[in-house]
Amino acid sequence: MPNFDYKSCVLPSAATHIRLLRLRLADSPTTRRNTTSPPNGTLVCELLTSPIAAPLKFKALSYTWGTAEKTSFLDLSGAQLNITPSLHTALQYVASQQQEHILLWVDQICIDQSNGAEKSKQVSLMTDIYSKAEQTLVWLGPAADRSDELMDLWLDVGQKADDIGLEDYFTKEKIHRLLEIMESRSVDDRLTKPYHQLVDEARPRFENLLQTIVDLDQRPWFHRVWIVQEISLCPDTVFVCGQKIVPVEFVRRASHIFTAAMKQSMKSNPGFSFAQLALQAQSHRLGPLLSTRKRRQKFANGEGEGDELFHLLRKLFVESDTRVTQTRDRIYGLLGLAVDAEQLEIEPDYVTLDVASIFTHAALAMITRGRIELLSFSQFPKEDGLEGLPTWAPDWRPNLAPSYYTIFEFAENHLLYASGITKASVVPTTNQNILGIRGYLVDTIEEVGNVWHASDAHASYLHLFKTLQEFCSKSAIKDEPIYEDPLRRAEATWRVPVGDLYWDPEVDYIRARKPLVEEAYHECVRISEIMVAGTRPLTAEELRRSPSGRYRNSMSGMDGKRPYITRRGYIGMCPGSAIAGDVVVVFCGAHIPYVLRACGEEDTHTFLGEAYCDGMMDGEILKRERERSFLIV
Incomplete structure (x- = not known):
């Protein structure tokens, strides 16, 4: 033949x-x-x-x-x-x-x-x-590891969720009502009784298939970049696994019931092995994929904003293992789904352009359209083969570290506004590899402490706390008017380790405030001192009641960063590679500061990474410094 x-x-x-x-x-x-x-x-x-x-x-x-x-x-x-x-x-x-x-x-x-x-x-x-x-067939592979049972469960629960009208509550107006129903069986609503009956019925069936859910998530289909648009664009999309076929919308509804069921299961089954398996099953990639699909379908129907390319890149490559055969497809594989693809003027090119040029152009296009936070994902060292990227352009390799500032995609009220009400301002240059951008110079770093990691032992936590206390004392001696009063300067000791952001399970992240976070900080110091000294064991009840755990969790955003003090006395956390002589800057339109290193010609710098600068997170820089241009290579 x-x-x-x-x-x-x-x-x-x-x-x-x-x-x-x-x-x-x-x-x-x-x-x-x-x-x-x-x-x-x-x-x-x-x-x-x-x-x-x-x-x-x-x-x-x-x-x-x-x-x-x-x-x-x-x-x-x-x-x-x-x-x-x-x-x-x-x-x-x-x-x-x-x-x-x-x-x-x-x-x-x-x-x-x-x-x-x-x-x-x-x-x-x-x-x-x-x-x-007319239909997209999502082929997950042959039947294996009890996948037929899971497909049947998705179909059954998804159909019953549709029958009770669950879909009516997946709206901006009713989603809060649905959350209330999830939390309480006594909510006066037509959905409450059938909803909890369905959760109770599905719960033991889901518990019986937790390992199957984990196994399915490991199938190669879930880790390809192209599948995001493939599952999102067609209104009629079905999962096919072996001989079983289930509409994707049924799976989305069943996944919600699964989440509600697992909340109950975790409360009633405190065993470590079960909890570990349940958490692993809940971390599946299916949830974000179905959420992205729903957003795209709403956009197609004129009911939502859809996802920009930056949103998609962050979902897939930050703390996520998404793979491609050709590196350039990290960008190209998402263009069909990005609602701003036309404005970014990115045209697929498998012939003339090298990967570094593609990534650089994409980064510049997104920054020009206001996505300054993209800079947080330009991390080092660059991936093999992409060392030639400009220091400010991300390589979008899998499992990039998250920003310490959790930027909600469509937040109406951001918690941090380092640049105030300014908007991103890109300065044209003759070289695509050079980013020209307007902003403000905060100050030059004078001294840095050790790099800190969230996984470190209690002694490392204590060392960080001590370093920040010493920096606060040095800042007070400088006596520069960078704080409204000495009491506010002293607050840096407990604001800096958490980046002035504190996790509250009731309302998500909040700005750090007295006395809640200050007390949690002192308790964290106390617990760490006891653990390091080994003077006595801590009881389980003592640890359970202590707010130190929540404070430690809030510190995790500073993983890999080091404390610093500037010449004028600003205190914060900077990239682990930063040294004395590097500068802290706030770019127009940015929510957080960044650190640059001078190189070669005047006003030319390399990019190092994101930073926190105490007392500079609410637009104060606009009153203290003049706007200027930076060239970053």
């Missing part, structure tokens, strides 16, 4: 047309349709072309490529086209469920992967392809 040549199915225009795969499973002695047995048989196919503006009716397939080696094949109009084994398995299952031919869009087949120019134009059509598909 000859090898397939895409010249036999040329697109009239890669910018306006797509190929579609007409698929069927040839009969064979072992082919058995609509059974629980794995399908077998030869895949017999042909390719058609269709304009994307008014396409033929087709379904889109979302799957994982698996190994890059194309060791399987299909019969494509009498010619052999090699494909990956994972795709071959997916197509066999899909074909086995059809009574007749099915038209599919499958990226590995419908795009000539060896043609970079075609691929660049076809990737630009992803939004249209998945939005116009």
Whole structure:
């Protein structure tokens, strides 16, 4: 059989047309349709072309490529086209469920992967392809590890949640009511009784499948960047696992019931092993994916704002293990879903642009549109192969560290406003690798302490507290008018370790305040002193009642940073790589300060990372310094 040549199915225009795969499973002695047995048989196919503006009716397939080696094949109009084994398995299952031919869009087949120019134009059509598909089939893989039971549970609970009207409460107006119902069985609402009956019924079934939920989350599909847009764009999207099919919307509703059930389970089952497994199951990637889908669907219906590219990058690459085959797809794989893609003017290019140029252009475009907080994710060392990135441009590698400032995507009232009411102001430069940006110079770092880590022992906590106390004393000796009074200066000892942000489970993060956080700080110091001295053991009741644990948790945002004092006496936390002589700055439009290091020519700097500067988090800099330009390489 000859090898397939895409010249036999040329697109009239890669910018306006797509190929579609007409698929069927040839009969064979072992082919058995609509059974629980794995399908077998030869895949017999042909390719058609269709304009994307008014396409033929087709379904889109979302799957994982698996190994890059194309060791399987299909019969494509009498010619052999090699494909990956994972795709071959997916197509066999899909074909086995059809009574007749099915038209599919499958990226590995419908795009000539060896043609970079075609691929660049076809990737630009992803939004249209998945939005116009009559259905998207999300192939999770063959049945395994009790996945059939989980799919049945999702279907059953999702249907019952729909029957009781749960979807009506997933609105901005009613979501708070739903939270009240989750917390109490006595809320006077039509949903309360059926809601808790469903949670009670589903709870033991979910508990029985916790390991299955964990196992499913480890399947490769959940860790691909492309799947985010693939699951989000088509209104009719279904999960396919083995022979089981469940609408994605049912899974989303069932996931809410699962969360409510686990809250009860954790209270009634205090065992460590159960709690550990339950927490692992609740950390699955399915929740954020379904949330992103809902946001996109609301945007498509004119009911919401959707996700900007920055939001998507942060969701997928900060504290998250999202993988790509080609590094540039960290950006390109999200353009079809980003509502600001057109404004950012990022065009997929698999031919002429190198990855560093793509990432630099994307970072500059987002910063220009006001996303200064993107700088917090330019972290070091850069990924292998991307060392040539400018210091201010993120490489968006998996598992980037979070910012200490939890920036809610659509917060109406931010907690920190270091630059006051100013807006981002980018200064054009002749070199894309140089970021020109307006802002304010706070001061030069005079002295730094040791790098601190949240995982360190109590002695490290005490050392940090002592260093900050010493810095406060030195600041008082300088007697610069950077605080309204000496009492406020002394508050730096308990504000700095938590970045002036404190976790309150009742209302989320709040600004650190007296006496709540100050008392928690002193209790944390006391507990650490006891632990280091080893003078007596702490009782479980003493630890349970102590607010020190919450204070320690609030300190976690400063992991990897070190304390500093500036020449004028400002105190804070700075990047672990910062040294004396580096400068603390506040960029226009930024909520938090950053640290730069002078290099070469005047006003030229390298970027080091984010910082906290006590007394400079509410726009005070506007009254004390003049705005200026910085050039960052």
